[in-house]
């Protein structure tokens with residue numbers, strides 16, 4: 697087995713109603729890293745995450761350490777997280793833990809991981825959008841999954857909320873044995889939290905870059921990639 701990769705996509709394709717949503721995607725996501733998924737609207741970022749979660753039929757392989765990945769290995773936040781508004785943060789997570797057959801004791805660990813331990817007994821309806829988003833991340837972290845898929849976790853957040861999610865991605869969510877894949881349209885924000893950026897276009901992973909020097913360099917690279925047919929791994933900017 698090669699090095700220390702964890703999730704390996706091998707020629708993953710998905711077609712719905714004659715339209716190709718994913719087109720022969722192959723990529724290795726390594727442990728201990730945060731990957732930023734970038735691409736225009738409709739590029740296939742969410743579809744890719746749903747496919748990894750096994751929520752869609754697909755051809756090709758999604759492997760975890762060389763064997764078929766199981767849904768239980770993933771924690772995910774796809775689009776806006778939905779909660780029971782009249783239940784507390786803790787009660788919401790306990791319900792979810794029961795559903796996923798995750799130990800109840802993990803609920804406080806997950807809330808602690810996102811800095812919401814002190815708000816465990818706050819009703820969701822009383823929480824700010826930023827707190828709810830962090831609660832969504834806590835739900836994704838229940839059971840300490842090896843893979844975290846976060847689809848636009850800063851969507852709709854104010855600068856303070858964005859800062860909170862950024863701090864999580866740079867700090868407490870990171871683990872040497874965990875791989876995090878996060879999508880966003882906020883280029884500088886994504887660059888600030890990612891170890892590697894992966895560019896998606898028309899259902900294909902067209903490029904990846906290991907690091908970016910500045911926000912303007914990233915914007916330039918984004919423009920270059922999405923206004924050309926560039927494919928392959930880019931050098932550091």
Ligand SMILES: Nc1ncnc2c1ncn2[C@@H]1O[C@H](COP(=O)(O)OP(=O)(O)OP(=O)(O)O)[C@@H](O)[C@H]1O
Nearest residue numbers: 712713717735736737738739740741742743744896
């Ligand atoms: N269930 C579905 N049936 C048919 N087409 C779908 C389905 N889900 C998504 N699509 C299409 O797949 C393409 C990719 O959508 P997807 O939501 O994955 O893109 P995205 O990169 O996440 O976009 P955004 O940045 O706007 O969230 C779009 O053309 C979308 O219309």
